[in-house]
Amino acid sequence: MKARLFSYNYEDTLVHRLSGLTKLICFLLLTFAIMFSYDIRVILATLVFSVILLRLSRIRWSQIKLMVLYVLIFLVVNTLITFLFSPEQGVEIYGTRNVIAKLFGRYTLTQEQLFYQGTKFFKYASVIPLGIIFLLTTNPSELASSLNGVGVHYKAAFAFSLTLRYFPDVQRVYHDISQAQQARGLEMTRKTSVGQRFKNSLMVVIPLIFSTLDRIEVITNAMDLRGFGKEKRRTWYNKSKLKAADIAAIVVCTIFLVITILISVFINHGRFYNPFL
């Protein structure tokens, strides 16, 4: 079968065994640390760490290939656009100007810009594996209970986890509809223009939306009939108590965040690490 986006598979690994709440907290702590810091050393360290975690949780390349590809495309486009709009951003931040090459017009490639954009690229790139690990190793129902555990309203938490859970289903239906429409002569390949392809994809998306709405009515009725939304709160069947490993993971991630902040405050004297001084 085709590799599916966001499909949770249980494997017995260290990462899978952590509670959903722990994984959510760790994810938030690490993400915050990376978003806060513009220190390439911290960022690369996180990247290495998250790739190790990815291996530890036995996530296969085929599971994440598509997602990684989309993210890379996004990052490359983002990098190019950043350069086009503010080619001197790096110079402004680091206060020096070491020219590598003169390009065209007002565009000059500087060491500062290269360093700044490289930092930014890896900053985003290192969050992605963390997000992937979180989504692929967390049982969707535990995800709901952990979101609820950090204060998200249970209805929102439940809606989020239902969406994730139905994602593989919706993908399958999309695939079926797309094949049936192709049989009617719909061209979904690169043989047509972008505009035409967009119009063609509507012919798959519209039936998809309508058949999904049918499903939503069924599930809503089933949930109402079993008392969903009755009380201001609810309990969860899948709520594991935090174990020693969970506490350890949270402590490690908290220390990581603290160190990142300390590096910024005492070594870099700001969010940026400046090698040009």
Next chain:
Amino acid sequence: MEKTPIIEFDHFSFQYYSQTEATLHDINLKIYPGEKILIVGPSGSGKSTLGHCLNGLIPFYYKGNMEGSLKIKGRETRDLDIFQLSKMLGTVLQDSDGQFVGLTVAEDISFAMENDCVTTAEMHERAARVAGMVGMETLQAASPYELSGGQKQRTSLAGVLIDDVDILLFDEPLANLDPATGKTAIEIIDDIHQQMKKTILIIEHRLEDVLHRGVDRVIVINDGRIIADMNPHALVSSDVLVKNGIREPLYVTAMKYADIKVTPEMKPGHIWSLQTGGVNEALRQWNHSLTPISHLNNNPSILTIENLSFSYDGVKPTLSTIDFDLHEGEMVAIVGKNGAGKSTLSKLMCGFENPDKGRILFKGQDIASKSIKERAEFIGLVMQNPNQMISKNLIVDEVALGLRLRHVPEDQIKSKVEKVLKVCGLAPFIDWPISALSYGQKKRVTIASILVLDPQLLILDEPTAGQDYRHYSEIMEFLKEINKLGITVILITHDMHLMLEYTPRAIVLAGGQKIADTAASVVLTDRKVIEDANLKETSLFQLASMAGIPDGTQFVQNFIDYEKGAAQ
């Protein structure tokens, strides 16, 4: 009976705000504790609305105007909310796949407890106990999607039983189930009724299948009114079923064909209670009077499947070494339980997937090199759910879509579309929006949108799933007409009536292999095939054996032939 009713409708009427007329009129009905009641009626009769009024989806989710009184356990339902009602009356919805909210069996069973804020520890204990009650204790950690149909039913049932409700409402429990699973579902419901002394309401239009086990009363609803309220024996002896578009049990039809007057004294409500003592001779004579007809089709072959094998993951074969030959103008059923490879086979024919081994020949030509679009010129596929195919607002645009995508000139499109819509009985609706059509009409639109491409072979996936007798007959008669025009039709189905009445030949798949390719009458009387394909022995076969007719299979075939003759 001096007992107080547990459910009491008193001059009860209901009208949806979105409708101009009331859906339920002046309903008067008393149901007593511990009764098992079957509510039958065609689609649109109001039977589902009645169910919604009981479980509180009306007026909680569907709004409308209620008149008269409806009391459950002595309390007026309009004074209760859906949550209070759900503690007295538990509902098992028809689509068990769609209603699973938990990722594991135990979690799904616990859903109602989660909403009641039961502690996690107590929840685990109670879920385990209820799972034991329905025989699912060893499967608590399984995903509902990995379960067999019967196990899914048990899981949904447990999710409702967790609240210890007094009344259980089953809303079309048999829709979407194959015959064998449907039979199991009825047995599970009956066991719960016997063991737990619950009051049970079953809303269903497949009468004969529900009557596989006993019920106390059958309520017939049509046009929003109660037409009949009687025991099964009296009901099948009357003309209420035929008049109200509900299929009567096949063995009853057979006896009527044999000119036997069916009376309540014969206990004809269930095949197992039926006393044929006095009518055996008449049945034997009728059977004897019919001469077997040959059903050989000598037309040239249109589709040949040779040694076809396919696997999605390269490890587990989905189809292995399938062989068969279809002749022009045939109408064939492909049957088998879920996962047997039926849909995969149709995907291979349409080119959505490519076979690992083997060949598909169309009129003697290998079609391996043909693309999806090219194959669509001669093989058309109609999906089960019409909502999954319709992407335009107007019927005319939807039907024209395939032609427009093929850049056929507009003037030709117009005449072709008009012609097809005429064939499909949709000509008066040509400029209508599709949203104004009924489910059956939408189904026709999707068939029309494929027919417009002039396919010579039409594949339909479960064309009659979830349809009542009238819509079923409409769709099938229409397909018969199409078939008569010379189009070969393949039906992927587990509807046994469809096989008996419309497809002389059935190809049975099990575990990716072809286990039978023969007359429907043979398939539905062969124990081994029935078991492997999750089918059920037809009651006609049992009738034959009760009447002392040695060749039961031939009796079934005679019945089919007689029925076809009678239809003409």
